[in-house]
Amino acid sequence: MSRRVAITGAGMVCALGANRKDCWSALSRGESGIRPMTIVDPAQLRFQNAAEAIAFHPGDHFDDKELSLLDRFAQLAVAAAKEAIEDAGIEWTPALQSRTAVITGSCVGGQNTIDEGFVELYRKNGARVNPFTIPRTMANSGASHICMRYGLTGPAWNVSTACSSANHAIGHAFWMVRHGLADCAVTGGSEAPFNFGFLKAWEAMRVVAPDTCRPFDKDRKGLILGEGAGMLVLEDMEAARARGAQILGEICGFGMTSDAHHITQPTLEGPASAMRAALADAGLAADRIGYINAHGTGTPTNDGTETRAIREVFGSHAAKLAVSSTKSMHGHALGAAGALEAVATVLALRNGLLPPTANYVTPDPACDLDIIPNQARALQVEAALSNSFAFGGLNAVLAFRAAP
């Protein structure tokens, strides 16, 4: 069995807004959500800016009893899933609930909860930690809470592949619906990386920019960490049409590869072969792609390597491709990054408007792609890729088409 797979709902919460509408509004205006950090006091950190979901208020979505069991990363996951499911207008039946998969991506799960526990033990010399530390910290808690809230009893799990987590999750959900292993899927990713211990770990990695995220810019100094969640509802295209559902777009390809090279340094071949695999899976010739939502972290290493990989895969068509990194606006939300970018890509195809690379000042000859500097471009493209390349050399690329 091989079916076409429709995207019938999408939810998004990040530094650009607490819902998809506000996020898209900022993306289409090229407005960055990178601001001085507030959740953690940056006095003891080398970087001061972050892409925090400041418009997200947990109390708007959960009561206090529910919140006691939800780390911030799971709150974000459930909030985005709720928006996506309401957007899709699904009427749940026991049959559909048992045939719906929930596949999420998160790099570090409930780090905030474990960090609070460590402060209690090591700094305050406390004797015990929050009794819900385990259920809040486990990286599948976002997926589990989505299942419980909507009674979804089909296959459900969480993928943790660093910065590719959400793309791996969405890709597997897509394949399950395409091949009839599920009829519907709620899929995406969520991340909430702002706690002192985890930020110190990023500081030690020396890849976070002291200023802002400037992907493909000659003066790029690194990534800016972000938080948020993106969720999609995927359905069999024919079933979605039969019930008169809105079709936001089509997910049509997924490719994944491993560099098998170095734990932090990317290769050219790994990302390139993942893009080729996604095109082959989609049955799309390279020249059908009009837009790539790049991994585009803003680190010196990634953006140059990604540029060369795109040139290798697309050859002369690379000159006609529009490429942008929306991380310049919503930051690098790690395990949620691919999900935020998937929603951005689907909306770009739906609205005929390509979001820009914000904060762009100085061209870099090593990143000589058409990167849509600073201002969104009104352009209806037929198909698009969204790239995620993780530490550990794990690459995952999704292919999307505009709604038929």
Add this chain to the structure above:
Amino acid sequence: MPDTTERVINLIAKTQHLDVAKIKPESTFEELGLDSLDGIQIAFALENEFDVNIPDDALPSLKSIGDIVKGIEQLQAAKSAAAQ
């Protein structure tokens, strides 16, 4: 107290599991087979050993033992100047 060069060499030998006799003051990272991730680990060890803060953007320019020694001495001089 051993001089800065000797301390740097000992530290790199220890953190990178290299034979100390094979590290010379003029050795480059490339000759020693060290990559950027090793550089991050060395910077961390240097910061602890010399009680200095090495800026992120200084790392790419550190390509040899000599570069490190010079950089550490500059950071120490700046630190003692700031303390006075």
